[in-house]
Structures are given as C-alpha cells and as structure tokens.
Amino acid sequence: xxxxxxxxxxxxxxxxxxxxxxxxxxxxxxxxxxxxxxxxxxxxxxxxxxxxxxxxxxxxxxxxxxxxxxxxxxxxxxxxxxxxxxxxxxxxxxxxxxxxxxxxxxxxxxxxxxxxxxxxxxxxxxxxxxxxxxxxxxxxxxxxxxxxxxxxxxxxxxxxxxxxxxxxxxxxxxxxxxxxxxxxxxxxxxxxxxxxxxxxxxxxxxxxxxxxxxxxxxxxxxxxxxxxxxxxxxxxxxxxxxxxxxxxxxxxxxxxxxxxxxxxxxxxxxxxxxxxxxxxxxxxxxxxxxxxxxxxxxxxxxxxxxxxxxxxxxxxxxxxxxxxxxxxxxxxxxxxxxxxxxxxxxxxxxxxxxxxxxxxxxxxxxxxxxxxxxxxxxxxxxxxxxxxxxxxxxxxxxxxxxxxxxxxxxxxxxxxxxxxxxxxxxxxxxxxxxxxxxxxxxxxxxxxxxxxxxxxxxxxxxxxxxxxxxxxxxxxxxxx
Ligand code: BG6
Numbered sequence: 001x002x003x004x005x006x007x008x009x010x011x012x013x014x015x016x017x018x019x020x021x022x023x024x025x026x027x028x029x030x031x032x033x034x035x036x037x038x039x040x041x042x043x044x045x046x047x048x049x050x051x052x053x054x055x056x057x058x059x060x061x062x063x064x065x066x067x068x069x070x071x072x073x074x075x076x077x078x079x080x081x082x083x084x085x086x087x088x089x090x091x092x093x094x095x096x097x098x099x100x101x102x103x104x105x106x107x108x109x110x111x112x113x114x115x116x117x118x119x120x121x122x123x124x125x126x127x128x129x130x131x132x133x134x135x136x137x138x139x140x141x142x143x144x145x146x147x148x149x150x151x152x153x154x155x156x157x158x159x160x161x162x163x164x165x166x167x168x169x170x171x172x173x174x175x176x177x178x179x180x181x182x183x184x185x186x187x188x189x190x191x192x193x194x195x196x197x198x199x200x201x202x203x204x205x206x207x208x209x210x211x212x213x214x215x216x217x218x219x220x221x222x223x224x225x226x227x228x229x230x231x232x233x234x235x236x237x238x239x240x241x242x243x244x245x246x247x248x249x250x251x252x253x254x255x256x257x258x259x260x261x262x263x264x265x266x267x268x269x270x271x272x273x274x275x276x277x278x279x280x281x282x283x284x285x286x287x288x289x290x291x292x293x294x295x296x297x298x299x300x301x302x303x304x305x306x307x308x309x310x311x312x313x314x315x316x317x318x319x320x321x322x323x324x325x326x327x328x329x330x331x332x333x334x335x336x337x338x339x340x341x342x343x344x345x346x347x348x349x350x351x352x353x354x355x356x357x358x359x360x361x362x363x364x365x366x367x368x369x370x371x372x373x374x375x376x377x378x379x380x381x382x383x384x385x386x387x388x389x390x391x392x393x394x395x396x397x398x399x400x401x402x403x404x405x406x407x408x409x410x411x412x413x414x415x416x417x418x419x420x421x422x423x424x425x426x427x428x429x430x431x432x433x434x435x436x437x438x439x440x441x442x443x444x445x446x447x448x449x450x451x452x453x454x455x456x457x458x459x460x461x462x463x464x465x466x467x468x469x470x471x472x473x474x475x476x477x478x479x480x
Contacts, residue, residue, distance in 0.1 A: 250324020
C-alpha cells in the first residue's frame, strides 16, 4: 500500500556550519573548537592540536566553501524541491571569542544573506543554535560546558540572533544531539570539555560527574533560551535535538530486557525527558547515585527547566543497536554505536541500516511525548565513484532513502504526528566523526578530497533525481 504524508510536510536537507562553511578565519570569525581537529578515518582517530599548525590540513577550515557558494547550493536545493533547509549558525562567526562585548556584524550579515536566499525559493530555514561547536576561546577559558559561565554567554548569543533574524527564521533547535553529552566521546564536540588537550580524539576523556554537570548547564541554558523565545517571539517554534539510537534486547532473557531499558533511558530518554517534560525523570536519582554523580543545582534551575519546554521534538536517526548480557559484538558508528545485529546490513563505515527501526523509534517517541516530531538527520555515508562520463550512480543511497521514507510513511499511518524530514548532508560535507570527505552523504557531489585537493565543483548524483521525485509527489511516488 502506498504511504501518504500530511499536506505541508517539510522535505529538505540538514547541515552544520563547521562542516560546510569553510572561511574559518574570514569576515571576523574566530576559531571554533572544530578548527583544531585534523582529518582521520574509520581506523585513525582525528587528532586535536591546541595551536593551529599552518603546515597541517584541517578539513573544517575550508569545509565545502558554502560561505562563498551558498547561492549555487541553495539553487540546487530548490531544484530538488526543498521546502526546508536545516543549517546551524557558527557561534564564533557571531561572537568570535564567545565573550566579546559586541557581535561581529560581518558574521550576522552572512546569515542574513543566506536566509534571504532561502526565502527567494520559499525554503523555510530550520536553525540549530549550537551544532557541535563553540568559540575555542571558551574551551581554553572555561573548559566548555563544564562551566556555568557558558549559560549566560549562550543566552546572549541566542538573544542576539533571535533579534536579528526574527523576521526570517521561525524554527529553532537549541543543541544538536544533546544526548551525546552523556557519552565520553561527547566531550569533543557536544560539551567541548577539551581544555589543554592535544592528541588523538579517542584519548580525551571526562568523568560522568563532568558530563552530567555539563548537561545540566545545557538544560538550563536551553530552557532559558526557549522561554525567552516564547516570551519575546510568539511566532517561534523551539525544538530539542537528540541522537536517537534505538536498541533491541539481545535475547528475551529478562536481564537483557532490563539492560536495554536502562540503555534506552541513558541514551535516548534522559535528555528529552528533561527538555520535553520540563523535569528530571523519576529514574534519574538512582542513576546519579549509582554512578557517583552529584549535581550542583542552583536555586531557580529547576524552575527554569520547567518553564522552558520545547514545542516539537527532533532527532537524528542513522542506525540501531543491540544491548545484551550474553556477549554482544560491538558495531561501529560515530556517536551512535551499539551491539551488532545479525539481521541487519551495514554501510561502508559499519553503521547498521535499519529503516524499520525508524518506524519503531517514531512510534516510541510519539507514544511518550505526544508532541510533533521531525526527523532532522538521516542518511548514509558511502564511497561514491565518479564514472568517466561524470555521472555518479549511487543506488545504495537511493535504496537507503526510499526505505527510510517508506518507514516514516508507515509511522504517519500509525498515527505519529510527523512534521518533516531533512536528510543529513544533501550535499557532500566534512564528516564530523572522521573528518573525511570520502565519506559522502550528498545528493550533490563536491569535488573536494581528503588531501585538500579539488575544485569544489558541484555535480548532481542519481539520488538527486530520486529525492526530487519523492518530494514532488509529497512521498506518494518514487519509493518503488
Ligand atoms: C550526527 C551529527 O552525529 O551525525 C552530524 O549531528 C554528523 O554533525 C552526522 O556529521 C554523521 O556523522 P559523521 O561522523 O559520519 O559525519
């Protein structure tokens, strides 16, 4: 049976400033944490350097040069039929050091231009306020979100961009994949607690105490910003953003069921329970106690959290995992990882492909929260080959896209209130996890390579036309 999507459904793509813009030191922008990461691979972790070494290649410095090519890229998005584009604002383009007295006018003007260009084609922007970056100065001065000082600085940055773009942007997300802050690896980008660190990213560690305290600061910051937006700009819709990694119990052993319940709460529910319901969940106290976490909560924090709940829930979905007590083999991912599932195939980078899991996730999330949902990241990183005639046949990506769109259609039929879908990386971009270009997500190919070579030329892949067909028919065609 054909699946159907609601009228006015948002179809588009999602990106992050640090992975596309480049122009890292242009127009008054200050260095962000990502500018200190070298490129890596599936087997070699990205290296972090404290000082920027001009002799080395930092992939985020140039990204895919969206900063200079945004008009061409937005025209291609419009050609595919997008009515939504998710992008993030680079905090260090607005406040180069994060604690500057005045915002940087050239940075503000860049996003004005980008939003105007989107408006020309009737594309609605969905803006992430913090997508895996912060001004590097705040890392060195405060150790990122470990410090409460970040709350006020983040509020000021958000208030600045709200005021400036109030007539151009309606949909906002506070922190990208906030729940990755629960993981040791989350300290790299999500909470940026890497003060003074140099070396392979895999060797930078934090304690659970640090991570959950940093998350508390982010919850308060997010809630204050959401409340401020609601009070000053009633036209705004404010969302959270979680990395949803659905996990299955390894067996029907009750021990596995319990292990999975615990993992689902830690990874998938803890942060959104706070941001959607406005309070720490009932299972939090025991979790903190058993893990030696003693949260420093100041007067007013819990009231702030209660007053700043989000209007819609958004998430990324790439893969599912398995949790069990009977020896589960580990599958790879970046922030999303989990046990291997023998029933699933994987991408070139080992991420398990599970479209049915997306339907399950959508149902579980909607059952729990009953607010509108949006899938704001979903996609597959793959090795693409350019044929001698210049074409790129990426049937694997088309299959991935179709199966996940079908799964969303089924979830809509199940009764889930789904607002939209933004594919991760509609145009090839720098991978967050590995820093690679060869791990390509796009419907649009970018001639840029891991040694820094390339012309930046853009090229439509076969999947470009497949997505165009799906969008044109609002999901009624192009899924076969
Ligand atoms: C998500 C992030 O974790 O996954 C993106 O929000 C990231 O920033 C995406 O790029 C895909 O992961 P990766 O590591 O393949 O770039």
